[in-house]
Amino acid sequence: MGLLSLITGRPGASGFGSASTAEQVTDGVDASNLTVVITGGPSGIGLETSRVFALRGAHVIIAARNTEAASEAKKSITEANQTARVDVLKLDLSSLKSVRAFAEQFNSMNLPLNILINNAGVMFCPFQLSEDGVEMQFATNHLGHFLLTNLLLDNMKATAESTGIEGRIVNLSSIAHEHTYPKVIQFDQLNDKKTYGFLVVLWNCRRS
Ligand SMILES: NC(=O)c1ccc[n+]([C@@H]2O[C@H](COP(=O)([O-])OP(=O)(O)OC[C@H]3O[C@@H](n4cnc5c(N)ncnc54)[C@H](OP(=O)(O)O)[C@@H]3O)[C@@H](O)[C@H]2O)c1
Numbered sequence: 001m002g003l004l005s006l007i008t009g010r011p012g013a014s015g016f017g018s019a020s021t022a023e024q025v026t027d028g029v030d031a032s033n034l035t036v037v038i039t040g041g042p043s044g045i046g047l048e049t050s051r052v053f054a055l056r057g058a059h060v061i062i063a064a065r066n067t068e069a070a071s072e073a074k075k076s077i078t079e080a081n082q083t084a085r086v087d088v089l090k091l092d093l094s095s096l097k098s099v100r101a102f103a104e105q106f107n108s109m110n111l112p113l114n115i116l117i118n119n120a121g122v123m124f125c126p127f128q129l130s131e132d133g134v135e136m137q138f139a140t141n142h143l144g145h146f147l148l149t150n151l152l153l154d155n156m157k158a159t160a161e162s163t164g165i166e167g168r169i170v171n172l173s174s175i176a177h178e179h180t181y182p183k184v185i186q187f188d189q190l191n192d193k194k195t196y197g198f199l200v201v202l203w204n205c206r207r208s
Contacts, residue, residue, distance in 0.1 A: 006175060022052035032057030033165070035112050037152070039091060039145065040120025042069035045172065049117060051077050054084035059111070063091035063102060063120075093120055093144030094130040103151035112159040116152055118145040119172045127196045135190050145171065 005012065009019025016025050036053050040046040041062030054060045054077050064070035070088040078084045089105060092098035106113075121141045130139035149169060156167040189195055 003175060022048055023055070026052055026056050029056050033163070034058040034114040035061070035159075036115040036117065037061045037063055037106070037113060038117045038119055039063045039093060039148070042066055042073040046117075046119040047073050049119065050086065051080075053115075054078075054086055055081055057083075057085075058115075059085040060087070061106065061111075062086060062088045064088060065090070065092040065094075065098075065120075091148075093148070094136055094140040096132050096143070096147055099144050099147045100151065103148060106152065107155055112163065113152055113155045113167070114159055114163070114165055115168045115170070116149060116156065117170045117172070118149065119170075120145075121172060127193050129191065133191070135196065138190050 004010070006018045009017045011017040011020070031053060034053075034057075036058045038046050038050050038053070038060060041050040041060070042064045046062075050060050050062055050073065060077075062070045062073060064073075067088055067090050074086045074088055077086050089102055090098070091102040122137055125136055128136045130136050132139060132143075134143060156169070159165075160167045186192075186195075
């Protein structure tokens, strides 16, 4: 989707565009045979995604670092929809230890997994290092989700095989991907405080 379509909401080939709601897109869909994990499900796009998946009958696992907010989200979803199946599990994507603990807990529940939505993300936070010593944005948005996906992949493959339903992994992104750094990711400078910041991002966009 280009910037113009994004702003105007003009539908694409699917018949949907940025102005379409999750309810419109899933109208008539029966998701009662699906289990979905949504990271960052307590708020924003993640909350709406959780709500509408639950509305369509899916078993929704909200993976959240703030389990109190996630429980509130679960309450609001189940109050509006008595048959909703929503569970909350603790996950802090900025911590590889927490990601491993989440995957261990999820896999020990013996649930199938059809859809993984890597939605949680932070943007333009002040420079800080994660507990693993990695710049926080990269640690949360990329490393955490990369490890999570790998740790859940066997379950997803087994689910697809036993049910005959193809799995889906959705990575939330941004139109900013059209303005990446021309020299591509500088892996040896990920933790460089001097080259970190909003203005640096704008400068890179201008040159790309
Ligand atoms: N909204 C937009 O216009 C837009 C545009 C481009 C891309 N996106 C992308 O779409 C996704 C959702 O956006 P949004 O606007 O819904 O964001 P949002 O309202 O800020 O919600 C982000 C969610 O991610 C969670 N999160 C942050 N760090 C986490 C961590 N370390 N571990 C687990 N969960 C964590 C937050 O939980 P806490 O409450 O604990 O912070 C929150 O629930 C993001 O990946 C974002 O980059 C959004």
